[in-house]
Amino acid sequence: MFLITPIFPRLMDVILPLNESRPLRNIIKAYYFVDENEYFYSIYCHMCIEIIMAITVLVATDTLFLAFNSHICGLFAIVGFRLEHLLHDQFDSQVLLNSQTRKMVFNDVIHSIKNHKKALEFAELIESCYSISFLMQAFTGLICLSVSMFQTLMLLDKTTEALRFFTFSCAQFVHFLSICYPGQRMIDYSTGIRIKAYNGLWYEAPIEIHKLLLLLIRRSMEPCYLTGGKIFIFCLETFAKIMQTSGSYFMVIVSTY
Numbered sequence: 001m002f003l004i005t006p007i008f009p010r011l012m013d014v015i016l017p018l019n020e021s022r023p024l025r026n027i028i029k030a031y032y033f034v035d036e037n038e039y040f041y042s043i044y045c046h047m048c049i050e051i052i053m054a055i056t057v058l059v060a061t062d063t064l065f066l067a068f069n070s071h072i073c074g075l076f077a078i079v080g081f082r083l084e085h086l087l088h089d090q091f092d093s094q095v096l097l098n099s100q101t102r103k104m105v106f107n108d109v110i111h112s113i114k115n116h117k118k119a120l121e122f123a124e125l126i127e128s129c130y131s132i133s134f135l136m137q138a139f140t141g142l143i144c145l146s147v148s149m150f151q152t153l154m155l156l157d158k159t160t161e162a163l164r165f166f167t168f169s170c171a172q173f174v175h176f177l178s179i180c181y182p183g184q185r186m187i188d189y190s191t192g193i194r195i196k197a198y199n200g201l202w203y204e205a206p207i208e209i210h211k212l213l214l215l216l217i218r219r220s221m222e223p224c225y226l227t228g229g230k231i232f233i234f235c236l237e238t239f240a241k242i243m244q245t246s247g248s249y250f251m252v253i254v255s256t257y
Contacts, residue, residue, distance in 0.1 A: 003048050005027075006026055006027055026040075027044070027051065061133075065182070066182060071122070072119055072123050073186060075116075076190050077189060079196075080193045083196050083197040083213070083216070084196040084199050086105065086201070087105065105209060106208065109209055109212045109213065113212060116216060116219070119190075123224045123226075126226070127226055130226065131227055134226070134234065135228035138176075138232075141175060141176060142242060142249070143249075144168070145169060145172040145173070145246040146247075146250045147253070148166075149169050149250045150250055152169060153254065154257075173243075176242055177239060183226040183233065186223075186224055186226060187223040187233075191221065193220040194221060198217075
């Protein structure tokens with residue numbers, strides 16, 4: 001919407017011409033030290049390229065984060081599935097007395113613990129890579145969302161301009177959701193492992209396997225989460241607080257205008 005709006009006046013001059021040309025406006029205010037009307041299309045193309053490049057980087061970064069998040073949640077889901085189906089119905093107490101069967105079950109638990117450790121390490125790596133970036137995005141996005149909502153309200157008499165800022169507000173809303181929802185999924189999947197372990201036939205397993213399961217269950221009680229600079233945790237509750245805060249800032253701006 002931001003890219004298309006500046007060419008509306010030229011299109012309207014062709015479709016519904018007036019006695020004079022409609023005023024031209026660039027995508028954003030910038031100084032090129034040339035005649036903006038004469039070099040309008042050159043400036044417009046330059047701004048389009050800059051904005052498309054910036055959006056491409058942002059979308060690529062968020063998409064890569066979503067892929068990493070899905071991988072982490074998948075690892076947690078695999079661990080939970082293996083623990084839930086560790087002992088099948090045919091594994092009764094007599095079968096587990098067999099040393100070979102006990103060894104097989106023991107190795108399955110060890111393998112699940114190793115996969116759980118890999119998932120935690122990968123989650124910590126993603127946390128260290130994205131924490132500061134998401135903190136800055138959260139603060140700047142909060143301000144931009146409040147201001148864009150205010151601009152939308154102030155420009156209701158100018159439909160095109162109001163639609164531009166409304167679109168930007170919706171984009172900020174979706175961007176916040178794309179960060180907070182994966183964080184909520186990471187919490188749910190990491191803490192859901194203990195539920196999967198409880199649902200399995202752990203009581204049929206030997207004592208040495210009980211001890212291993214206790215270690216894994218104890219660790220899964222601590223959620224794996226994504227933070228913004230170690231200040232706050234990204235989850236759906238944080239998303240609701242961000243929306244509430246932006247709404248509060250919006251009301252303050254409106255009341256002081």
